Amino acid sequence: MTPLGRSGVEVTPLGFGAAALGNLYTPVSDEQAHAAVLAAWQRGIRYVDTAPHYGLGLSERRLGAALRAYDRAHWTVSTKVGRRLEPADAAGDDLAEGFAVPAAHRRVWDFTADGIRRTLEASLARLGLDRVDVVYLHDPDGHAEQAFREGYPALEQLRSEGVVGAIGAGMNQAEMLTRFVRDTDVDVVLCAGRYTLLDQSAAAELLPEALRRGVSVVVGGPFNSGLLADPTPRATYDYTRAPRELLHRALRLKEAAERHGTTLRAAALAFCAAHPAVASVLAGARSAAEVHDCADQWEATVPDAFWRELHETGLLPPDPPVVRELP
Numbered sequence: 001m002t003p004l005g006r007s008g009v010e011v012t013p014l015g016f017g018a019a020a021l022g023n024l025y026t027p028v029s030d031e032q033a034h035a036a037v038l039a040a041w042q043r044g045i046r047y048v049d050t051a052p053h054y055g056l057g058l059s060e061r062r063l064g065a066a067l068r069a070y071d072r073a074h075w076t077v078s079t080k081v082g083r084r085l086e087p088a089d090a091a092g093d094d095l096a097e098g099f100a101v102p103a104a105h106r107r108v109w110d111f112t113a114d115g116i117r118r119t120l121e122a123s124l125a126r127l128g129l130d131r132v133d134v135v136y137l138h139d140p141d142g143h144a145e146q147a148f149r150e151g152y153p154a155l156e157q158l159r160s161e162g163v164v165g166a167i168g169a170g171m172n173q174a175e176m177l178t179r180f181v182r183d184t185d186v187d188v189v190l191c192a193g194r195y196t197l198l199d200q201s202a203a204a205e206l207l208p209e210a211l212r213r214g215v216s217v218v219v220g221g222p223f224n225s226g227l228l229a230d231p232t233p234r235a236t237y238d239y240t241r242a243p244r245e246l247l248h249r250a251l252r253l254k255e256a257a258e259r260h261g262t263t264l265r266a267a268a269l270a271f272c273a274a275h276p277a278v279a280s281v282l283a284g285a286r287s288a289a290e291v292h293d294c295a296d297q298w299e300a301t302v303p304d305a306f307w308r309e310l311h312e313t314g315l316l317p318p319d320p321p322v323v324r325e326l327p
Contacts, residue, residue, distance in 0.1 A: 001046070002216070002279045002280065003216070003279070004134065004166045004168075004187045004188040004216040004218075004279055005166065005186070005187035005188055005214055005215050005216045006187065006214060007159075007165050007166035007187040007188070008165060008166075009076060009133045009134060009165040009166040009187070010076060011046075011047035011076050011218070011279055011280040012044065012045055012046045012047045012076075012280065013273060013279070013280055013281065014045055014047075014269075014273075014280065014281055014283065014294070014295065014298050015045065015047035015048065015049060015218065015280045015281065015282040015283070016036075016037070016040045016045050016047065016048045016049070016282070016283070016284075016285065016291065017048075017049050017220060017282040017283060017284035017285070018048055018049060018050040018054065018059045018062075018063050018284075019050075019051070019054045019055075019059060019284050020036075020059075020284050020285060020286035021033045021036065021050070021054070021055070021058070021059040021062045021063060021286070022050075022053075022054030022055020022056070022057075022058040022059030022062075022099050022101065023055045023058060023099050023100040023101050024054070024055070024098055024099060024100075024284070024286070025098060025099075025100065026100055027100045028286050028287070030062060030065075032286065032287050032288075033062040033063075033066065034062070034065070034066045035287065035288040036066075036285055036286065036287055036288050036290070036291050037063065037066035037067065038066070038069075038288065039285075039288035039289075039291035039292055039295075040285075040291050041070065043291060043292065043295035044295075045291070045295070046074060046075055046076060047075075047076045047078075047280055047282075048063060048067075048075060048076070048077055048078075049077075049078045049079070049134075049190070049218075049220075049282050050063050050077070050078070050079050050080075050127075051079055051080035051083075051136075051138055052079070052080065052081075052083055052084075052085050052107075052119060052122065052123055052126075053080065053083050053097075053107065053138060054099065055094070055099045055101045056085060056094055056099065056101055056103075056104065056105045056107075057085055057105065057122075057126050058099070058101055060079065060123055060126040060127050061126045061127075063077075063127060064126060064127035064128040064129060065128070067127075067128075067129070068128065072129065076133045076134070077127070077129065077132045077133055077134070078132060078133060078134035078135065078136060078190075079120075079123045079127070079132050079134075079135060079136075080135065080136045080137070080138035080170055081111075081115075081116045081119040081120055081123075081135055081136070081137060081138060081151070081155075082109065082110065082111050082115075082116075082119070082137050082138040082139065082140055082143070082147070082151065083107040083108065083109060083110070083119070083138055083139075084107070084108045084110045084115055084118060084119050084122070085105040085106070085107060085108075085119075085122065086105060086106055086108055087104065087105055087106075088103060088104060088105050088106040090103045090106070091103070098239060109142075109143055111137065111140060111143050111146040111147045111150055111151035112146065112150050112151070112154075113150050113151075113153065113154035113157075116150075116151055116154040116155065116158075117154065117158070120132075120135060120158070120163075120164075131163065131164070132164060133164065133165045133166060134164065134165065134166045134167070134168065134187075134188065135155055135158065135164045135166075135167055135168075136167075136168050136169055136170035136188075136189075136190050137151050137152065137155065137168070137169040137170070138169075138170055139170070139171055139172065140169065140171070140176070141171065141173065141176065144176060147169070148179075148183070148184070152167075152169075152180070152184050152186075155167040156184075156185065166187035166188055167186055167187055167188075168180070168186040168187055168188040168189045168190060168215075169186065169189055169190070170189070170190030170191075170192065170218075170220070171189075171190070171191065171192065172192045172193055172194065172221070172238070173194060174191055174194045174195075174201050174202040174204070174205065174206040175205075177189040177191055177202075177206050178205045178206045178209055181206065181209050181210050181213055181215045182209060182213070186215060187215065187216065188215065188216040188217070188218055188279065189206070189210065189215065189216075189217055189218070190217075190218045190219075190220055190282070191206060191217055191218070191219055191220065192219075192220035192221040192282075193220065193221035193224050193225065193238055194206075195207065195217075195219050195272060195275070195278075196219075196221065196222055196223075196224050196228060196268060196271065196272065197228060197250075197253055197264075197267065197268050197271050197315075197316070198224055198227065198228065198237075198246060198249060198250065198253075199224065200316075200317065202217075202219075203275070207275055207277040207278075208277070210277045211276060211277040215277075216277070216278075216279035216280075217275075217277045217278050217279065218278070218279060218280045218281075218282055219272040219273075219278050219280070219281045219282065220281075220282040221238075221282075221284075222268050222269055222271075222272045222281050222282075222283055223265070223268055223283070223284075224237050224238060225237060225238055225239050226242075227242045227246060227247065227250050228250060228253070228264060228265070228268040229264075229265055229268075231247055231250035231251050231253075231254055231264070232247075233247065235247065235250075249315070250264070252313075252315060253267070253310070253315055256306060256309050256310060256313070256315065257302075257306060259306075259309075260302075260303045260305055260306040260309070261303065262300060262301065262302050262303065262306060263297060263300065265293070265294070265297040266297040266298070266300040266301075266302055267302050267306060269281055269283065269294070269297055269298050270302040273298075283298075
């Protein structure tokens with residue numbers, strides 16, 4: 001287990017991202033969701049991340065139901081605030097937001113102190129838990145002023161009251177997360193998709209700054225939402241169809257991995273985990289089979305010769321952050 005900053009909250013180096021339990025893209029059954037959590041337990045994964053946004057609360061409800069089979073003390077659970085869910089009369093589904101669920105609720109951006117508390121209370125009710133270990137401000141990109149002025153102080157108050165153990169922000173960009181690291185007392189930031197084999201933008205400022213200040217980084221989206229897991233013409237990158245040039249680059253990475261007796265998935269996970277600022281890598285899964293595959297890839301050896309080839313061919317920059325073989 002690895003501590004998050006100075007908080008005392010600990011996470012496993014490989015975490016389980018539970019967005020798919022909210023029917024990301026396509027439906028997942030309750031049985032599949034439960035089996036995925038069981039598989040995570042079997043493989044030693046003890047950190048799991050969710051959010052109200054994922055399936056309009058479905059991910060939280062399913063995760064909470066699955067966790068009831070275990071001693072709460074054995075799991076580190078994180079969720080997110082900033083999007084309140086309100087009942088809605090709209091017909092149809094939530095596929096415009098990426099989730100195959102009925103549009104029975106609507107999301108309301110709310111980074112006020114009251115909104116933060118109300119959102120967390122609703123999450124606890126859906127999870128059936130009396131506490132979560134980590135709370136992130138969720139995607140405050142267009143709400144920076146309110147997030148820094150009201151949302152962050154609200155999280156700091158919750159931490160001081162002992163309601164949560166660690167606080168931070170989770171985003172698909174590195175720039176604002178760097179500001180959180182510099183200007184606040186967060187324990188951890190969750191950076192999704194910006195430190196991968198295809199995008200190392202977080203390495204410029206965020207990761208070095210986090211390392212200097214003792215703030216932990218959780219890397220989400222190690223496969224860039226699918227492209228680095230299975231690079232095909234139908235693969236997604238950042239939740240939309242992958243651009244042709246990135247697909248071509250991913251295919252070259254896959255070919256290089258296979259030449260060196262490993263897989264692209266194993267290399268993608270190893271790259272994310274190697275930086276000393278990174279405390280955990282969150283990999284999403286929608287089934288027990290995907291969890292087991294991810295754990296297998298995590299445990300696989302990625303040879304030094306593979307990394308050398310990437311540097312020599314320009315598939316990775318000439319001076320990247322440290323890449324090491326995982327034990």
